[in-house]
Amino acid sequence: MNKKIAITHKNPDFDALASAYAAVLLYGLDSIVTATSYETSVKEYMTTEDINLPLVHYKEKDIENIDRLELLVITDCKLENRLEPLQSLIKKADKVIIYDHHPAHGEDIQADEKYIEEIGACTSMLVHLLKDKNINVTPVDASLLIAGIYEDTGMLTFTSTTVRDMEAAAWLLARGADLQMISDYVKREMSRDHVFMLNELLTNMSLVRIGAISIGLSDASSDQYVGEISYLAHKIMDIESLDALFILVRTGDRVVLVGRSRADEVNAATIAYHFGGGGHPTAASAVIKQQTLHEANSKLNLILHEVVKPVKMAGDIMNFPVKSLSVDTTFAQAIDMFMKHNLNMMPVVDGLKPVGMVSRKDILQGLKHELNNEPINSIMQVEFGSVEPDAPYYAVEELMLGSNQKMIIVQQSEELKGVITRTDLLRLMHEEISKMPRYQDGRLVKNEVKRFKNISSSVMSVMPDRVVDLLHDIGRMGDEQGFKCYLVGGVVRDILLRKNNEDIDIVVEGSAPAFAKKFAAKHNARVAVHAKFKTAVVIFPDGFRVDFATSRTEYYNFPASAPTVEDASIRNDLFRRDFSINAMAVKLNNSEFGTLLDFFGGQRDISDRKIRVLHSLSFVDDPSRALRAIRFAVRFDFSIGPHTDRLFKHAVSLNLFDRVIGPRMFLELKYILNEKNYTKALDMMKKYDMIRFFSKKVQMDDRKTALFEGLELILDWYSFQFEDEFELYVSRFIVLFWELDREDIGDLLDRFQLDDGKTKELLNNYIETKDVVNAVSRRNVNRPSYFTQFMDRLSTPCAVAASAVLGEQFEPYVKDYFTDYRFVKADIDGNDLKEAGVKPLMIYSKILSSLKNEKIDGKCLGRDAQMKRALVLAKELVKNG
Known part of the structure; x- marks a missing residue:
């Protein structure tokens, strides 16, 4: 009984058979067990040559009859589905050893010993072990082993070939390997069937271009089995000079996928993996079952466009618009620019031409030497490397490392176009690495949250079809006009939270007003432009709005001041926002539609349910952000992050909220009072001692809590009984400030600095409500008409507020008033x-x-x-x- 055996993948080729035989020699195994047919060339070799291999062919019944194995060695494979039907032997073996040269995979077999190496042929790995252990190899053995190496390395010509493959082949040649045999079976002439299929594949060839990458796609059909399809793939690659090739061949009731690639951007193994196959980045295959050729073709096209990404160019990763210093800028002016924009290095220009670079460190040193009014051209670096926008990122990387520059200037026709920093390159590297699968012990390890991932499926499932169509159209128009367009802000947050939000904010890296005008003209909509802030709003005939803004940065000259706005990159645009959860963007341009940009950990904070500011001076720049933090915390049931909490308390201690302009204070309070969980928000405002910034006389005590509870009971009852809607904040505003007298409420409204009409409306609402409550409370109400004539003086939100203050004593009158009495009219007119x-x-x-x-x-x-x-x-x- 065979107790020690070697197995390999189904339909073994020369590398599979040779590596399994090498395992027999290395471990003294009883046999090589197979359960499927061999590749055509292997089958011909076995029937023609005088060899004596310990081969045993098992049927399913034979496999079932095996109870136990002492040792199972698996070669050229580590995926169970490629071992069919021999995979059940794994659980019957006391010890499992794997030798393979394919990349790690999330479904790798668990083994007692596993030897994985990036090498052209699996056989090469075992030949080195035979060599190290001085195991005798006959010329016949050497011929089979070298056939395995030559087949999987394309006669040592494939890019996957390594020095160790060549060393293994040389060692075998020294032991009498027969090169004539290799010529007969490995490098073969095409059969008649191959010629016909090659002709069909060439006839059906189509070319897909992704960036600068040319990918050939073809398919063919044959009712008869045709082996060695991979050989045809090599032929076509040579004939067509392609970067990559994927062919689909139907033979009988199955479809075979063969992929070849010479481009780093096209990983053939990744493509094959989506079809249940595998292989190497340069060569891979899969057997596709239960799919037609047409279905497999459609899936292949989708996967290629999803997986293959063109090389990033300097223009893709550079920062623009770029902040620069004029050649005659003084040290004092330069340090102001560095501090204002929080930069460490800036290019120096003469007109539009870059002529040097200068660092903040050098400027500070100059200021120490009292060079305040001297021009910076005296210390700027005049020797610097630069690239053009179409330079590949690896050229930028080589230049940065070779010249030890912290910043690379991007220029075209002696005009500054942008800059690339080390951080930009690190970010790009992290983006690429984060896309790669991570494995531990052969198992896929879940990656941390990706800062850059495609969420187009979420966009399409959460947003209405009309909005999705508009976003696609914005992306197409961006491509046509050379602008990068992004969906930004709260709507991106809500897409990730699976909440509908039709407040569409678009950021354009370019002129947003110009873009919005063309977009409006195309959709027969009107447009309003705010030139000062470089924004525009497009309003459709039905009132639907899309807001456009130029990608910009802003800085504050003093705490709570209005920001000064300047053009900037999308990253800087997002950095100026309030919280990480609101500082994400989605690319809309066609080639990258749906790609999420998350520079500041917004996804992580959504997952952790935290509100977090982007920098430590956030509340100093704009104290009203603290009110927004509370609003978002109660809306999404998030907590304030620890660092943000500390900054929050510090801003309160500095009384920064006294500097917030009145209209902003009113607007933020209005937003809070319109929230469903506004009482929780008011509790948080009390916790942070923020109520005093509205009025020091407001008391958030048990009585006020009871008033709000009564108010919500009435509002719930009212919304159940009636369909009319009104602004909830009005009722809640009145109750919140109930203890204020006429002078106090007047002072509060003056603080808000609203227009005269709005101030008068709020003041009248408040005073009328208090007058009605006082009148009703002081008298014995024994007639419904008496209660009604007072309540009729009030608008609905004021009447609701009055009802809450009057309390349970007047509940019957309140309900009768709202359901009946307020609608009563005399029968005559x-x-x-x-x-x-x-x-x-x-x-x-x-x-x-x-x-x-x-x-x-x-x-x-x-x-x-x-x-x-x-x-x-x-x-x-x-x-x-």
Whole structure:
């Protein structure tokens, strides 16, 4: 009984068979077990040559009858699905050893020993072990082993070939390997079937271009089995001079995928993996079952466009618009620019031409030597490397490392276009590395949150179709006009939270007003431009809005001041925002549609449910951000991050909120009071001692809590009973500031600096509500009409607020008022009074009001009774003057 065996992948080629035989020699195994047919050239070799290999062919019944194996050696494979139907032997073996040269995979077999090497042929690995252990190899053995090496390295010509492959081949040649045999079986002439299939593949060839990469795609069909399709792939690569090639061949009831690549950007193994196959970055294959040729072709096209990304160019990664210093800038002016924009190095220009570079460190040194008014050209670096926008990123990398420059200038026709820093290159490297699968013990390890990933599927599933179509159109227009366009801000956050948000904010790296005008013209919409801030809003005929802004940065001359705005890159644009969860963007240009940009950890903070500012002076720059932090915390049930919490308290201690302009304070309070969980927000404001910045007389005590609880009960009841909507903040505003007198509320509204109309409206709402509550509370309300005539003086939100303050004692009156009494009218009207000859007209309203009150109290019902009563009232009113 065979207790020590070697196995390899199904349909073994020369490398599979040779490496398995090398394992037999190395471990003294009983046999090589196979369960499928061999590659055509291997089958021909075995039937023609006089060899004596310990081969055993098992059927499924034979496999089932094996109870236990002492040792199982697997070569040229580490995926169970490529061992079919022999994979069940793994669990029956006391010890499993794997030798393979394919890249790590998330579904690698667990083994007691695993030897994985980046090498052209798996056989080469074992030949080196045979050599090290001085194991005797006959010329016949050497011929088989070298066939395995030559086949998988393309006669030592493939780019995957290593020095160790060549050393292994040389050692075998020294032991009598027969090169004629290799010529007969490895480098073969094409058969008649191969010629026909090659012709079909060349005829069906199409070219896909992704960036500068040319990828050939072709397919063919044959009802008969055709082996060695990979050989045809090599032929086509040579004929067409392609960067990469993928062919699909239907043979019988299965489709075979073969991929070849000479481009680093096209990993053939990654493509094959999506079809259940594998291999190397340069050569891979897969057997596709239960798919038609058409279905496999469609899937292949989708995967290629998803996986293959063109090489990044300098223009793709450079910072622009770039901040620069004029050649005649003084040291004092330069340090101001460095501090204002938080930069460590800047290019120096003469007009538009870059002529040097200068660092903040050098400027500071010059200031120590009192060179304040000297021009910086005296110390600038005049020897520097530069690239053009179409230079590949690796050229930038080589230049930066070779010249030890911290910054590379990007120029074209002696005009400054941008700069690339070491941080930019590190960010690019991290982006690429984060896309790679990570493995531990052969198993896929989940990557941390990717800062750059594609969320187009989330965009399409969360956003309405109309919005998705508009975003695609913005991306296409950006491509046409040479602008990069991004979806930014809260809408990106809400996409990740799976919440609908149709507040569409677009940032354009270019002129947003110019872009918005063309977009509006295309969609028959109107556009409003704010030239000072380089923004625009496009308003569609149905009122739907899209906001456009030029990518910009901003800085504050003093705490809470209005920001000064300048053009900047998308990263700087995002950095000026309030919190990490709001500082993400989605690329809209066609080639990268749906790519998420997360420079500042927004995804992580969403996952951790934290509100976090982007820098330590965030609340100093704009203290109103603290109110927004509270609002977002209660809306999403997030907490304030520890560092942000400390900065929050420091801003309060410095009384920075006194510097916030009134309209901004009012707007942020309004937003908070419109939140569902606004009472939690008010509790947080109390915790941080922020209520005092609105009024020091406001008391957030148990009574106020009870008032808000009563208010919410009435609002819930009202929304259930009626469909009309009103601004909730009005009711809540009145209750929040209930203890203020007329002078106090006037001072508060003056602080808000609203327009006269809005100030008057809020003041009247507050005073009228207090007057009604005081009037009703002081008197014995024993008639519904008495309660109604006071409540009718109030708007709905004010009436709701008054009801909350009046409390449970008046609940029956409140509910009757809202459901019935406020809708009651007299059964007669002014026309009836006029026909009856009632004069003068000025008393009509008093008569009708009295009739309404009597009707509410159930005293005067019906038109006839009311008409009689009206005539009596008219006489009394005329008599009393």
